[in-house]
Amino acid sequence: MAIKVVPSAFLKVFFDIIDQIIFLSNLMSLVLGYWGIRGRGNSIKYLLEYTGAPYEVKTYSSPEEWFGKDKVAMASNPYVNLPYLKDGSEV
Ligand SMILES: N[C@@H](CCC(=O)N[C@@H](CS)C(=O)NCC(=O)O)C(=O)O
Numbered sequence: 001m002a003i004k005v006v007p008s009a010f011l012k013v014f015f016d017i018i019d020q021i022i023f024l025s026n027l028m029s030l031v032l033g034y035w036g037i038r039g040r041g042n043s044i045k046y047l048l049e050y051t052g053a054p055y056e057v058k059t060y061s062s063p064e065e066w067f068g069k070d071k072v073a074m075a076s077n078p079y080v081n082l083p084y085l086k087d088g089s090e091v
Pocket of ligand 1: 039040071080081082083
């Protein structure tokens with residue numbers, strides 16, 4: 001059986017691409033969570049816009065959605081509140 005040798009230049013390009021994907025997926029994972037009002041969330045939105053950081057907004061429209069679901073799911077941070085900023089798995 002012939003053993004094929006993968007050129008190290010190919011492996012370097014391959015792992016560089018993987019690094020880029022991980023880096024970009026971390027950038028994409030910023031989530032600002034807040035009620036559907038400006039309130040305390042808007043100044044954070046201004047900062048995110050100013051820095052150019054890619055982010056998504058998670059808007060809560062019912063107390064059940066926040067208190068009954070997501071707050072419980074994010075309980076690894078005992079201080080989690082609205083607004084929150086989620087970066088990957090960190091809140
Ligand atoms: N100490 C927090 C208080 C945040 C707070 O009171 N958030 C309100 C909206 S402005 C809320 O509804 N929090 C949801 C919760 O208590 O889980 C802060 O200043 O950021």
